[in-house]
Amino acid sequence: MSAPGLPPDVEAAFAAFPASARAGGLALRDLVFEVAARTPEAGPISEDLRWGEPAYLTAQTRSGTTIRIGAPKTGGYGLFVNCRTSLIEEFREMAPHLRFDGRRGVLFADRDRPDRVALAMLIRAALTYHLRKA
Template sequence: MAPVPPIADPKVAAAFEAFAPDEREMLLLLRRLILEVAAETQGVGRIEETLKWGQPAYLTPETKSGSTIRLGVPKSGGIAIYAHCQSSIISDFDAVFPGDFTLDGNRAVLLPTDADLPLDALRMLIRSGLTYHL
């Protein structure tokens, strides 16, 4: 596993620091997964890590291959990986894994913090987001 680059933007680093420790640990794991999937997926290019709506967000500014992916903590608890609600990213994911995940409509996959993350499925979701416009 390649080393994960440090968070360059101090505002993004502060957003991660503001999460509770258990949430932060899992969200940093999702960050690692996003960066790994981006690096191994042809056509994605450089990832920009920034804040959107106060949440860590991942964009493909050079290739414009993907839709923004955001990480956060929903009001219902746990953690979430968000996609643009007018895209089909979440509904396409649900079609592959019908009923396997808790969704927030077309905008997020909700994940508990007291269980292992389903990394293979989440890799698929992330790849779909990062290549949505290809």
């Protein structure tokens, strides 16, 4: 399943990314929708802005925590989750080769090609976070 068209506000947020980070951010967006399509318990995901960044939520089922895609001031791009979850701590053990931003995200340099297999595990865990914690 391919990602749906960009809502205008989300399109504007991606357009505000530095040109060097935009393709990576959009690739992460595609991966979020691909994983969501293979995760029926998450239900449909909605795409919105949270803190000015593209955000992906399981609004209908409330099965997951919000996933955000951002372009940090330090450069590159990243995939972020709520820092109050245990997701990044758990994921750090599964994929120690990646670069992390504390308890909130995974960071990539502009030139990085993200590990899609590892990131798919993180995305699926985020989309079903509340189901696992129940």
